Amino acid sequence: MIVFLILLLNLLVGACVGLTGIAGFLLPMFYTGFLGLRASEALALSFSAFLISGILGSINYFRAGNLDLHSGLILSAGSLIGAVFGVRINLLIPEHIVQMILYLVVLISGISILLRRDAPSKVTHKKRTGSKINLLYVLLGIITGSICAASGAGGPVLVMPLLTVIGFPVHTAVGVALFNSIFIALVAASGYLLNASFTHELWLLFPWILIVHGIGVLYGSKNAARINQKVLKRIVAVASILIALFKLL
Numbered sequence: 001m002i003v004f005l006i007l008l009l010n011l012l013v014g015a016c017v018g019l020t021g022i023a024g025f026l027l028p029m030f031y032t033g034f035l036g037l038r039a040s041e042a043l044a045l046s047f048s049a050f051l052i053s054g055i056l057g058s059i060n061y062f063r064a065g066n067l068d069l070h071s072g073l074i075l076s077a078g079s080l081i082g083a084v085f086g087v088r089i090n091l092l093i094p095e096h097i098v099q100m101i102l103y104l105v106v107l108i109s110g111i112s113i114l115l116r117r118d119a120p121s122k123v124t125h126k127k128r129t130g131s132k133i134n135l136l137y138v139l140l141g142i143i144t145g146s147i148c149a150a151s152g153a154g155g156p157v158l159v160m161p162l163l164t165v166i167g168f169p170v171h172t173a174v175g176v177a178l179f180n181s182i183f184i185a186l187v188a189a190s191g192y193l194l195n196a197s198f199t200h201e202l203w204l205l206f207p208w209i210l211i212v213h214g215i216g217v218l219y220g221s222k223n224a225a226r227i228n229q230k231v232l233k234r235i236v237a238v239a240s241i242l243i244a245l246f247k248l249l
Contacts, residue, residue, distance in 0.1 A: 010213040017053045018220020020236050021174040024154030043152045044196040047189035050154045052210050053217040054182035060221035061175030072176045074134050076183040078141020083187035086149025103244040109161030110240030149188040155181035
């Protein structure tokens with residue numbers, strides 16, 4: 001029964017991540033809260049799944065023309081640095097403090113998405129280049145990478161709303177956030193796997209977790225373009241607000 005729940009949750013979370021970029025944070029919550037795994041094991045499993053979702057989701061969003069590689073690479077350069085700090089921070093700062101900071105940012109981002117107007121067009125976004133913009137992306141990557149790697153949020157739940165706030169079209173924001181999550185997950189999964197103590201049964205289940213999660217991501221990311229951008233933006237905003245309020249309260 002537990003094996004079935006683990007695989008089912010990874011399938012559903014993978015689909016949600018592929019569609020909207022959010023929901024990954026449910027995995028570490030499930031592993032620690034329901035299964036009682038240690039934080040290192042829970043985060044090792046979660047970030048390994050996030051690595052798969054980032055790769056598969058990015059491929060589909062790129063094929064659909066919804067991945068800005070230039071911005072994604074600059075953002076991810078900062079995330080690599082931030083993720084290293086995040087893993088270290090996880091060992092030093094109480095987890096509930098890091099999570100409180102995370103969900104406060106998610107709450108503010110969700111509210112901002114609902115209040116702001118849509119970017120006039122993709123042309124406006126493409127003109128956002130230059131050293132100041134690049135520095136902004138690097139700093140954003142460092143900050144979000146640190147918080148996500150430390151808290152187990154994965155990346156898109158925080159990065160995607162923030163990218164929307166600064167002017168990215170919502171589908172592009174999801175694509176960039178998924179691409180960015182590859183770099184966060186690569187560092188975080190490696191760091192937490194080194195400190196994890198998996199049982200023999202968990203090692204046997206590990207590849208199936210990744211496969212099922214990947215199936216969910218493929219389904220979600222392939223169908224994301226069918227959702228109206230304004231509707232998707234509101235779904236993400238409301239979900240972010242509700243998630244943040246639930247965790248904070």
